[in-house]
Amino acid sequence: MADILLPPGTSPADFRSFLKSCEAAVGAEWVKSAPQDVLPYGHVAMPFDDDDHMPSAAICPSSIEEVKAVVAIANRLRVPLWPTSTGRNIGYGSSSVADRGTVVLDLRRMNRITDFDPELGTVVVEPGVTYHQLQEFIKTTGYDFWLDFPGPGPIVSPIGNTLERGHGVTPYGDHFAHSCGFEVLLSDGTLFRTGLGGVADTTSWQAFRYGYGPTLDGIFTQSNFGIVTKMGLWLMPAPAAHKTVIAHWPDPSDIVRLTDTVRGLRLDGTIQTEGVLGNAGIFLAATRRKAEVYDGPGAIPQEMAVAELKKMGLGAWNYVFTLYGRPDRVEADWQEARARLEAAGATLIPDAKDEQQINELTLKSFALFNWIGGGGLTWCAPVSPMRGTDMQRQLELARSITDRHGVDFMVGTAFGERAALNVMPLTYDRADKAQMARVRACYTEMVDAMAGAGFGMYRTSVGFMDQVASLHGQANLDINRRIKRALDPSGIIAPGKSGIRV
Amino acid sequence: MKTLSLVAAAALVVTPVLALPVFAQKPPLKASAHKPDAIWRATCGYCHGSVPGAPELRGIGLSEEAVVTVARQGAPGMPVFHASEISDADLRVLARWIAKQPTPVKAAP
Numbered sequence: 001m002a003d004i005l006l007p008p009g010t011s012p013a014d015f016r017s018f019l020k021s022c023e024a025a026v027g028a029e030w031v032k033s034a035p036q037d038v039l040p041y042g043h044v045a046m047p048f049d050d051d052d053h054m055p056s057a058a059i060c061p062s063s064i065e066e067v068k069a070v071v072a073i074a075n076r077l078r079v080p081l082w083p084t085s086t087g088r089n090i091g092y093g094s095s096s097v098a099d100r101g102t103v104v105l106d107l108r109r110m111n112r113i114t115d116f117d118p119e120l121g122t123v124v125v126e127p128g129v130t131y132h133q134l135q136e137f138i139k140t141t142g143y144d145f146w147l148d149f150p151g152p153g154p155i156v157s158p159i160g161n162t163l164e165r166g167h168g169v170t171p172y173g174d175h176f177a178h179s180c181g182f183e184v185l186l187s188d189g190t191l192f193r194t195g196l197g198g199v200a201d202t203t204s205w206q207a208f209r210y211g212y213g214p215t216l217d218g219i220f221t222q223s224n225f226g227i228v229t230k231m232g233l234w235l236m237p238a239p240a241a242h243k244t245v246i247a248h249w250p251d252p253s254d255i256v257r258l259t260d261t262v263r264g265l266r267l268d269g270t271i272q273t274e275g276v277l278g279n280a281g282i283f284l285a286a287t288r289r290k291a292e293v294y295d296g297p298g299a300i301p302q303e304m305a306v307a308e309l310k311k312m313g314l315g316a317w318n319y320v321f322t323l324y325g326r327p328d329r330v331e332a333d334w335q336e337a338r339a340r341l342e343a344a345g346a347t348l349i350p351d352a353k354d355e356q357q358i359n360e361l362t363l364k365s366f367a368l369f370n371w372i373g374g375g376g377l378t379w380c381a382p383v384s385p386m387r388g389t390d391m392q393r394q395l396e397l398a399r400s401i402t403d404r405h406g407v408d409f410m411v412g413t414a415f416g417e418r419a420a421l422n423v424m425p426l427t428y429d430r431a432d433k434a435q436m437a438r439v440r441a442c443y444t445e446m447v448d449a450m451a452g453a454g455f456g457m458y459r460t461s462v463g464f465m466d467q468v469a470s471l472h473g474q475a476n477l478d479i480n481r482r483i484k485r486a487l488d489p490s491g492i493i494a495p496g497k498s499g500i501r502v
Numbered sequence: 503m504k505t506l507s508l509v510a511a512a513a514l515v516v517t518p519v520l521a522l523p524v525f526a527q528k529p530p531l532k533a534s535a536h537k538p539d540a541i542w543r544a545t546c547g548y549c550h551g552s553v554p555g556a557p558e559l560r561g562i563g564l565s566e567e568a569v570v571t572v573a574r575q576g577a578p579g580m581p582v583f584h585a586s587e588i589s590d591a592d593l594r595v596l597a598r599w600i601a602k603q604p605t606p607v608k609a610a611p
Contacts, residue, residue: 040576041584094581106586108586108587155581363553366556373579374579
């Protein structure tokens with residue numbers, strides 16, 4: 001096995017033993033160790049070579065019993081496991097692993113919807129359930145509930161996105177905030193439920209998320225303290241009416257007044273959802289190829305992107321949001337939002353459509369990758385408080401860095417009430433190693449520069465987790481390590497996730 | 503107004519499907535658990551033929567082996583579809599279904 005990639009710290013003999021034991025536990029068919037089966041698990045869009053974060057094998061259990069068996073084997077032989085749901089955290093690392101050689105624990109075959117409560121509007125799902133599957137299930141029930149999903153919704157899972165604390169674009173867009181109750185497997189085989197799930201014959205596991213005593217759900221998100229094998233999820237009752245609007249502003253400097261205006265509309269509940277604010281660059285990339293509009297070196301100049309958007313009837317900033325509720329409420333909110341947005345200099349397009357905001361699954365956001373081609377992507381996602389001056393400071397800092405590295409400046413912002421997640425796709429052609437190196441350098445500089453300006457990250461990709469974690473102070477690193485040592489003393493679950501190791 | 507869905511996600515820029523090797527001998531068709539048109543609607547159809555950069559796969563003479571290989575190995579910007587998601591039998595049936603489909607008629611804009 002000299003040429004075979006091994007899990008970190010694992011001898012060839014132990015790896016062979018691990019694979020053989022896993023075959024007995026889940027069936028030989030579901031132990032993937034041949035290169036043609038394993039290499040696709042290591043495909044990444046982020047600016048690293050696939051080999052940098054390549055797993056050594058993938059194990060695909062189909063039930064909690066099989067997961068427990070695999071974890072027991074891994075614990076005995078000290079083989080690290082990297083749990084994935086659908087493995088489509090694209091741009092954040094997909095199903096690749098932080099520490100090269102870690103074994104992927106592919107939970108896609110665990111795809112059961114185990115509970116549905118039509119009165120409370122809740123479901124319980126396993127990791128492999130996709131939003132498409134869940135939406136099809138809801139249709140069969142005859143009840144009218146909506147889902148909130150991320151951009152790649154049809155082919156990704158509620159558990160995966162929620163555990164990454166992903167966001168969508170409806171009033172249920174904060175996915176973790178709309179989860180309720182986890183079932184978690186620890187590395188020592190302990191299986192437990194958060195919240196009220198531990199109460200015998202519980203009636204309220206999906207109804208009340210806090211339970212009694214410490215609320216633990218959060219420590220299992222963006223972390224490696226356990227494996228979440230089930231999750232409760234709240235469903236959004238279909239609104240009686242809705243209206244999608246695009247508000248656009250002509251100049252990049254309008255970010256100050258638009259942010260301050262939207263903050264007011266979000267805080268008082270006129271606009272119930274984050275929607276998405278896109279700059280000219282990201283709107284252009286969603287509809288055109290770069291080569292069609294710019295053939296110069298480096299990043300497309302901002303003024304050129306804005307000029308192209310103006311030809312499309314849009315602006316330097318474009319805020320797509322939807323109003324939801326009874327028809328009279330939607331109309332009243334529309335009149336209020338219109339007055340305040342127009343007073344802030346916006347031009348409004350009142351009857352737009354964004355499938356993602358109205359429960360229509362789509363992958364149209366994948367068009368972003370047609371901008372350059374070549375499949376390269378990573379998301380740089382700094383958080384800004386919802387103050388216009390902070391938004392401008394952060395975004396101008398970001399653009400100065402992307403311009404310097406010759407990377408196109410794109411941003412899609414999720415507007416919370418008090419925080420904005422400025423999600424910036426850095427796209428490139430993976431076949432062009434120089435481009436990939438520029439994007440990686442750009443990202444690295446961006447993280448440090450944002451931290452230097454007092455801004456943290458909402459999320460990051462597998463390749464940058466150590467860097468981002470290091471910016472939160474030694475005390476933060478230490479407390480995560482202490483929890484890790486308490487719950488997973490052998491460090492077999494996702495070493496390196498969010499920079500956490502034993 | 504053209505719809506713009508931009509918040510998050512990924513890419514599907516499928517490129518070299520037509521250049522992949524084609525095996526002369528078709529493997530035997532095993533029992534498939536799912537209908538190919540349902541698999542198409544749940545996965546491929548969200549992108550191919552409807553998203554810029556993701557070409558229509560039906561009605562272009564795409565070989566069975568090309569579909570299977572790209573689904574399993576991925577392509578720049580296109581996610582991988584592992585056996586844990588689509589069984590070998592289902593994928594094989596899907597690939598044959600795609601190969602036999604006529605070119606879809608696009609509705610007038």
